[in-house]
Every structure is written in C-alpha cells, then in structure tokens.
Amino acid sequence: MKKTVLYSFLYILFMITSSEDLQAETKIAFNVSFSEPQAHYTDVEMVLSGLTKDVMDVKMPVWAPGSYLIREFAKNVEGFSAIGANNKSLLSEKISKNTWRINTAKNQTVRVKYRVYCFEISVRTSFVDAAHAFLSPTGIFMYVDGMIKQPATVSIEPAKGWDKISTGLEPVKGKQNTFFAPDFDVLYDSPIEIGNHDTFEFTAAGVKHEVAMYGGGNYNKQRLSADISKIVEAETAIFGENPNKRYVFIVHNYQNGGGGLEHLNSTVLGARRFGYTDEGSYKDFLGLVAHEYFHLWNVKRLRPKALGPFDYDNENYTTNLWISEGFTAYYDNLMLRRTGFYSPQQYLDILTNDIGTVENQPGNKVQPLSEASFDAWIKYYRPNENSRNSTVSYYTKGALVGMIMDLEIIAATQGAKSLDDVLKAMYDEYFKKQRRGFTDAEFKAMAEKIAGKSLDKIYNEYINGTESINYNNYLGHAGVYLSNELSGKSLPYLGVASVARDGKLIITGVVRGTTAWVDGLNVNDEIIAIDNFRVGSQAEIDRTINGKRVGDKVNILISRDGILQTIEAKLTANPNGRYRLEADPNATPEQLAIRKKWLNL
Numbered sequence: 001m002k003k004t005v006l007y008s009f010l011y012i013l014f015m016i017t018s019s020e021d022l023q024a025e026t027k028i029a030f031n032v033s034f035s036e037p038q039a040h041y042t043d044v045e046m047v048l049s050g051l052t053k054d055v056m057d058v059k060m061p062v063w064a065p066g067s068y069l070i071r072e073f074a075k076n077v078e079g080f081s082a083i084g085a086n087n088k089s090l091l092s093e094k095i096s097k098n099t100w101r102i103n104t105a106k107n108q109t110v111r112v113k114y115r116v117y118c119f120e121i122s123v124r125t126s127f128v129d130a131a132h133a134f135l136s137p138t139g140i141f142m143y144v145d146g147m148i149k150q151p152a153t154v155s156i157e158p159a160k161g162w163d164k165i166s167t168g169l170e171p172v173k174g175k176q177n178t179f180f181a182p183d184f185d186v187l188y189d190s191p192i193e194i195g196n197h198d199t200f201e202f203t204a205a206g207v208k209h210e211v212a213m214y215g216g217g218n219y220n221k222q223r224l225s226a227d228i229s230k231i232v233e234a235e236t237a238i239f240g241e242n243p244n245k246r247y248v249f250i251v252h253n254y255q256n257g258g259g260g261l262e263h264l265n266s267t268v269l270g271a272r273r274f275g276y277t278d279e280g281s282y283k284d285f286l287g288l289v290a291h292e293y294f295h296l297w298n299v300k301r302l303r304p305k306a307l308g309p310f311d312y313d314n315e316n317y318t319t320n321l322w323i324s325e326g327f328t329a330y331y332d333n334l335m336l337r338r339t340g341f342y343s344p345q346q347y348l349d350i351l352t353n354d355i356g357t358v359e360n361q362p363g364n365k366v367q368p369l370s371e372a373s374f375d376a377w378i379k380y381y382r383p384n385e386n387s388r389n390s391t392v393s394y395y396t397k398g399a400l401v402g403m404i405m406d407l408e409i410i411a412a413t414q415g416a417k418s419l420d421d422v423l424k425a426m427y428d429e430y431f432k433k434q435r436r437g438f439t440d441a442e443f444k445a446m447a448e449k450i451a452g453k454s455l456d457k458i459y460n461e462y463i464n465g466t467e468s469i470n471y472n473n474y475l476g477h478a479g480v481y482l483s484n485e486l487s488g489k490s491l492p493y494l495g496v497a498s499v500a501r502d503g504k505l506i507i508t509g510v511v512r513g514t515t516a517w518v519d520g521l522n523v524n525d526e527i528i529a530i531d532n533f534r535v536g537s538q539a540e541i542d543r544t545i546n547g548k549r550v551g552d553k554v555n556i557l558i559s560r561d562g563i564l565q566t567i568e569a570k571l572t573a574n575p576n577g578r579y580r581l582e583a584d585p586n587a588t589p590e591q592l593a594i595r596k597k598w599l600n601l
C-alpha cells in the first residue's frame with residue numbers, strides 16, 4: 001500500500017517537472033478512408049489537438065521493423081497539406097525526404113492530410129485494391145517528431161462493401177471501427193487488414209487467436225486451428241509464458257505467396273492459395289507460422305539492444321540477427337519436429353539441406369555471421385550477382401549455429417539443459433526484469449552460464465570468424481553423422497549458372513574459385529558453344545562438362561556485349577559437397593539420451 005502511494009507521488013512529481021508535460025496534452029487521432037481503392041489509394045487524416053508549439057515536424061518512417069532495408073515509404077505520399085482552425089491552410093514545407101515542417105500559426109488543433117499510394121504486395125508494404133486494403137503501418141501513419149511515445153487512435157472508414165477489420169490494435173469501446181495504440185511503436189507494430197476476408201478463432205495457451213484469411217484457398221479451419229494450437233503450446237512452453245491476451249494472424253493467400261513478418265501480437269503471412277492440401281506445402285506453411293510466432297518472444301521482446309526503441313529515420317544496426325532470425329529459423333523446423341509434424345529423418349533431411357546451402361556458398365568463407373547481420377541493410381536485402389560469393393545468410397547459418405550451440409549445451413549438461421534454457425533465461429532477465437535489449441557479451445555470458453563452459457570456439461570461429469563448422473563435433477554428441485558423398489571425388493566443374501533467355505543462354509552467376517571465375521567468364525556473357533558444340537541450356541553445359549576431366553582445357557565461345565570471343569578454360573574440380581545426415585543405429589546410451597532430448601523422441 002505504501003509503495004503505491006509513494007510511486008503515485010513520484011509519478012505526479014515527474015509529470016509536473018518533466019518537459020514532456022508540454023506534449024502530454026496533445027491528442028493524435030487518425031482517420032483513414034478509401035475514396036479510390038480501385039486506384040490503390042489510402043486517404044489519411046491526422047488530427048493533432050492540444051498543440052503548444054509554433055513549429056512541428058511530421059515524419060514518415062523509412063523502414064518497417066523486422067525487414068532490414070530502407071524502403072523510403074515517403075515515396076508513396078502525395079497531396080500533403082496542413083489545415084488549422086476555420087479550414088485555413090497552414091504553411092508547410094518539406095525539409096527532408098520524409099519530413100514535412102508545419103508552421104502551426106498558434107493553432108491548437110491541426111489537421112494533416114495526405115494520400116498514400118499502396119500497390120506493393122508483400123508482408124511489409126501496403127496494398128489496396130477494390131477487394132481489400134492491407135495497411136502496413138510504417139508506410140501509412142506519420143508521426144510528429146518528439147511525440148513517438150504519445151498514444152493515438154485510428155478510425156477506419158472501410159470502402160463500400162467492406163465489412164471486416166482485423167488488427168492487433170485494441171478496439172475502442174463504443175466507437176465503431178476505432179482502435180487505440182498506447183504509443184507509435186505499438187501503432188507501427190500493428191498491421192491492419194480491411195475487407196471481406198474470412199475469419200476464424202481458436203484459443204491456445206490461454207490466448208485468443210484470430211485468423212484473417214484473405215484471398216480464399218483450400219484451407220481446413222479445424223485442422224489449421226488444431227495444428228497451430230500445437231505449435232503455440234510448444235513455443236509457449238519454452239518461454240514459460242505467453243505475454244499476449246489476443247493474437248492475430250493476417251494471412252494473404254495468393255497464387256504463389258510466401259514470407260512473413262512478425263509483430264508484438266500479430267503477424268502477416270503469405271501463403272499459397274491452394275497449397276493447404278499438399279503435405280509439403282502445408283508443412284512449409286506451419287513452419288512459417290512457427291517462425292513468426294516464435295518471434296513474438298525472440299526479437300519482439302527478447303531483443304538485441306539496437307532493435308528497440310526503434311529509430312524510424314535510419315538503419316538500426318545489430319550484429320545479432322543470427323540470434324533474432326537465425327535461432328528463430330532453427331526453432332521453426334525444430335518445433336515441427338518436436339510436435340511430430342516431421343519424423344526424425346525428415347528433420348535431419350531439412351538440416352542436411354541447410355548444411356548444403358551454407359557449405360556450398362563461397363561467401364560462407366568470406367563473410368562472418370555477425371557481419372552478415374550488421375550489413376543486412378546493404379547486402380542481404382540488396383543481393384546482386386556476386387552475393388553468393390561474398391555473403392552468407394544469417395538465417396540459414398544462424399540456424400546451424402543454433403543447432404550446434406543447442407547440441408553443445410545438451411551434451412555439456414548431460415541433457416539437463418538446452419538452448420531453450422538460454423532463451424528463457426535471457427527473456428526473463430532482459431525483457432521481464434531489466435526491460436531492455438541485450439548486448440553481444442550478455443548473450444554469450446548467459447549461454448556459457450547455462451552450458452557451464454566456454455563457447456569461445458563457436459563465437460570465434462563460426463560467428464565472428466569464417467571457419468567451416470565441424471558439424472560432426474556437435475552432431476556426434478547425439479550419434480548423428482554428416483557425410484559428403486562427393487568427398488575425395490574430383491569432378492570437373494565449370495562454375496556458372498545460366499538461364500535461357502530469348503533463345504540465348506546467358507550467364508547469371510560465376511562461382512568464386514571455379515573454372516569460370518579463374519578464366520574470366522562474366523555474368524551477362526552469352527554462352528554459345530563449348531569445344532564447337534552448341535549449348536542451349538544449363539543441363540547441356542553440365543552434360544558437356546561431365547564428360548571431361550579436371551585439368552582438361554575447353555574452348556568456350558561466348559558473346560560479350562555483342563563481341564564474339566573464345567575463352568580457353570582449364571577445368572577445376574567441383575568444390576561442392578553432396579551431404580547426408582544419418583542417425584547411427586549403434587549409438588551409445590549417452591548419445592541416445594542427447595538425441596532424445598534434442599529431437600523430443
């Protein structure tokens with residue numbers, strides 16, 4: 001009782017003395033409407049009342065958290081105006097690519113109006129047409145500089161014939177189609193689907209889940225509810241609590257959809273409209289659900305320091321996306337294994353694929369995982385023809401580092417602990433107790449504390465270095481072994497990827513260190529013939545080269561920018577591996593115990 005009184009007193013004192021007090025009275029209300037949905041426009045009005053400043057800057061974010069690329073959402077804004085009392089126009093000028101400066105002329109209430117063109121289909125961009133509106137908030141709602149912590153309401157006037165709104169935002173009681181955000185971080189984390197989509201609900205882990213299905217499809221609501229529930233329960237069990245009361249899945253079903261974006265209490269998923277009855281495609285979808293749902297803890301709450309509170313004006317750099325994305329990618333398939341959707345061998349086959357992807361990518365030897373994370377903004381999200389040679393995915397390699405760390409911890413603790421315990425302890429310490437993001441050193445310290453041993457080797461060689469992961473060192477703990485069918489074989493390899501385009505076979509990629517790289521074949525070269533035999537497809541190139549031996553010389557006739565030339569190339573050996581993971585049937589009892597813990601057997 002005393003505590004409460006003391007805190008209230010301190011709070012009042014803070015409110016009186018804080019400079020924020022000047023803004024505390026400002027109310028922000030958005031009115032969203034669609035006068036021309038068929039032309040892909042959203043009409044936005046932002047009403048600011050209780051203003052005390054003469055000048056204010058209004059800004060549109062440049063990126064959407066979770067998707068690490070500057071997307072310049074202001075590029076879609078038009079018709080910006082600011083209006084004071086009596087409908088009088090106020091002076092405003094654009095002072096940067098995403099900032100409008102408004103002279104309030106002492107008006108306490110200002111209405112800012114603008115329109116946003118919404119025609120980019122993805123989980124992190126807005127799309128509006130005659131059938132529906134998907135609002136990705138960082139590209140729709142502007143904020144007033146310095147008022148990011150202010151609450152806001154959003155009133156939506158759906159276009160004619162639209163009757164549903166699905167969003168993680170809290171509805172305002174008694175006000176139809178009106179929602180509340182306690183601050184702009186929450187507003188920016190709450191996408192909105194408006195239209196005539198199908199909806200259904202289920203409860204899992206004590207949380208009410210709503211699913212908004214846009215675009216139709218051959219999904220079975222009962223089956224989806226049951227299967228997603230299993231994933232929700234299993235993930236909640238890892239962290240020991242589910243912080244939401246309500247969670248919304250917004251699913252966009254397209255002819256060929258995919259991808260997802262995580263939010264605090266919702267997610268947006270892309271799916272294949274008629275993929276729900278195909279077992280492989282259905283499990284891919286469940287894997288996507290498991291991934292985005294896992295994020296509600298890992299990255300939305302348990303997060304690296306740089307990822308919140310966000311700077312919506314610039315890149316937010318972190319060396320830890322291998323944890324936030326990579327570990328989430330590790331857990332998405334692992335959850336499907338633990339809940340029985342994948343058999344142990346099916347799961348090992350998925351890991352084998354990941355290992356092949358990483359090990360057969362030359363950039364794995366060039367770019368450390370921590371650097372791949374830091375440079376996501378300019379590299380992962382902006383790939384070019386040389387990306388394979390110079391970068392590694394913090395998703396795929398991050399997942400493999402998650403796997404080896406998991407196995408190392410299980411083995412070091414004789415099955416008492418696992419990576420689950422590291423994530424839960426980090427969540428408890430930094431999200432719940434300290435209410436802040438973690439540093440690189442803090443994550444490592446916690447992982448080592450749970451493991452009871454140093455993880456220097458993993459960090460120095462596989463996270464901050466570019467050594468090849470010694471998989472069997474870790475998989476061996478569980479009596480699982482990686483083999484390479486091509487090991488010791490010297491197979492000739494040209495090292496190009498190509499595509500047939502307009503009757504021409506065009507090189508689209510040259511692999512570092514191979515024949516093509518050493519002897520100077522270029523991306524965009526047209527390959528016409530090898531040793532005077534015409535080739536018209538990648539398969540023909542491969543067949544021609546397979547008949548040769550490493551060290552043989554071949555003459556490759558190409559056209560480079562219209563100039564014919566012959567390149568003499570000396571065939572090098574194929575550096576790629578063809579991998580396989582197998583569980584040893586004669587594993588020791590210790591290995592079997594670790595395998596059981598790892599794969600939930």
Ligand SMILES: [Zn+2]
Nearest residue numbers: 291295325328
């Ligand atoms: Zn993710």
